[in-house]
Amino acid sequence: MxxxxxxxxxxxxxxxxxxxxxxxxxxxxxxxxxxxxxxxxxxxxxxxxxxxxxxxxxxxxxxxxxxxxxxxxxxxxxxxxxxxxxxxxxxxxxxxxxxxxxxxxxSRGLPDKWRVYELLRRSPAVASLLPETRLYTGPDGLGSMLAEREYGVFLKPKAGSHGKRTLHARLLGGKEGGGLSIRGRDRNNGAFRLHFRTLDQGLSWIHRFTGSRRYIMQPYLHLTSSRNQPFDVRVLMQKNGRGAWTLTGMAVRLGGCGSLTSNLHGGGTAVAVLPFLLAEYGATGAELHEELAAAAAVLPPLLEETCGRLGELGLDFGIDAGGRIYLLEANSKPGRSVFRLTGDRRAAKLAAENPLRYARHLLLHxxxxxxxxxxxxxxxxxxxxxxxx
Missing domain, CATH: 3.40.50 (Rossmann fold)
Known part of the structure; x- marks a missing residue:
């Protein structure tokens, strides 16, 4: 050739x-x-x-x-x-x-969320970015985790996407009437809220909701803006025409006030990352921007070591009020509409063309x-x- x-x-x-x-x-x-x-x-x-x-x-x-x-x-x-x-x-x-x-x-694909968590937690360079994660095995395990977590537990399918079928469960104190509060997204990404008077009633409902799907549980993290909008930072990493990993672009995904997720498919939007970080964290925002880029650069080679050759990764990071960064998810089939929404023409162009550059590289090598x-x-x-x- x-x-x-x-x-x-x-x-x-x-x-x-x-x-x-x-x-x-x-x-x-x-x-x-x-x-x-x-x-x-x-x-x-x-x-x-x-x-x-x-x-x-x-x-x-x-x-x-x-x-x-x-x-x-x-x-x-x-x-x-x-x-x-x-x-x-x-x-x-x-x-x-x-x-x-x-x-x-x-490209190869990534395994489910639980397997990715198990792979990454072995790396000292990445372990500190990972929220505590457990497998959902039934009402007893969830009940124990709820008792340990003042702000509740976040549940998501091991193989889900777009925020569908996610749940946030929280025990209510006496001043709130007791019982279990649940908010979530259904299979069509529609938002809902429920309240159960007793913990057992709520746990039974969650068990029926999960059905045969496998779920993971994480502590509910307060990853919201000063306007009470859930947000995360999507970082798109792609291989270029030389087969090397490059950072294509970043964008903040913002959900509606009080929403459970920031996914675009759930009604969220996207804004430019650096102005948002500076507005939320002051001068520290620029440092966070650099830390996100550094974390994103470490992850693709680590995942390739065990999952096989990859072509691109969508990495979703959360940042709490104190500026701590969490890796929320890695996706081997990421969307790229965030760059159109933020008006980042350079990133949008690269996001569309890098798959072709890398395909050309594969053909030649x-x-x-x-x-x-x-x-x-x-x-x-x-x-x-x-x-x-």
Whole structure:
């Protein structure tokens, strides 16, 4: 393969309403439109549209400002953007990945939140950033943790996303009428509040709410602004065209007053990070900004050591009133709309183009990518000629 050889990038994504029916259509169109700058072709497809033997894929290409459905051979590089909301979706994606076993994965995925916590707490450089975390094993364990925590316990699914099905449970004192207060987000990310007169009633309801899903428990942390808005700092780390980790950008995600989470999918918004930190923490805000960048730089190599090669990470940090930083979550399939909301054009451009730069790097330096590229490009061109495109 030469430096000018053309490569073929496949983006596997979920289904949604629209034309075409793909998740993240704006991001996919940005990738597709910029791909020729990196001598790449892009196909967006669903897992179930991969042939059982992996010989072909039905998907969508971006041309002339609109999407076209097409049939294509297996891509050189596979960028998996699927977020699984059901066992069926996860099974379909696993079957597609198996059928495309000769395609080079753009990135591996991260394990669930509990496993990531177990991996990171072994590192002295990171352990101090982690909130205390326990597995939810039933009402007794939660009841014990509630008794230890004045401000309550935060519960979230081990494999959840976007703040869905999260809970904050807190024991109420006599002045508040006693019992258990619960606020949370349902499966559709709708907010709710409940009050149970007794602890046992509340614990039983939580156990039914969690169902068969596995949850983790953490102390409820006061990660709110001076205006009582929950916030966190999203840091996007990506590999560039040399395969090196770089900090693409940061943004503060702000939830509504009194809201449980700051996720954009739950109605939050985003603002520029440094002005926010300076307004909230004074001169210390600049130091916090540097500390966030330093913490974000340490995490990707640590996770790669045990999880395999990664291409990008969305790292969510919380900061309490005293300026202590906590790592709240690491996501191997991060969104990037925060930069559009903050008006950070540089970060938004890098966030959309770095996946292409890294795909190009893999094509040029991965033995499998070099082996597949000329073959797949030839097949892709032949098929387009046959189809008259």
């Amino acid at each position: 030469t430096e000018t050889a053309q490569g073929f990038l496949g983006i596997m994504t979920g289904r949604r309403q629209g034309n075409p029916p793909i998740a993240e259509p704006e991001f996919c169109s940005q990738l597709s439109a910029a791909a020729p700058l990196f001598d790449l072709k892009v196909l967006v497809f669903h897992p179930e549209d991969v042939a059982d033997n992996g010989s072909s894929i039905t998907g969508y290409t971006w041309s002339g400002g609109h999407w076209q459905q097409t049939v294509a051979p297996p891509p050189d590089i596979l960028y998996n953007r699927c977020l699984y909301s059901s066992p069926q979706e996860k099974k379909a994606a696993a079957a597609a990945l198996s059928a495309l076993s000769r395609t080079v994965p753009w 991965s033995p499998a990518g070099r082996r597949n590229s000329s073959y797949n490009t030839l097949r892709y061109r032949q098929e387009n000629e046959i189809n008259g495109s």
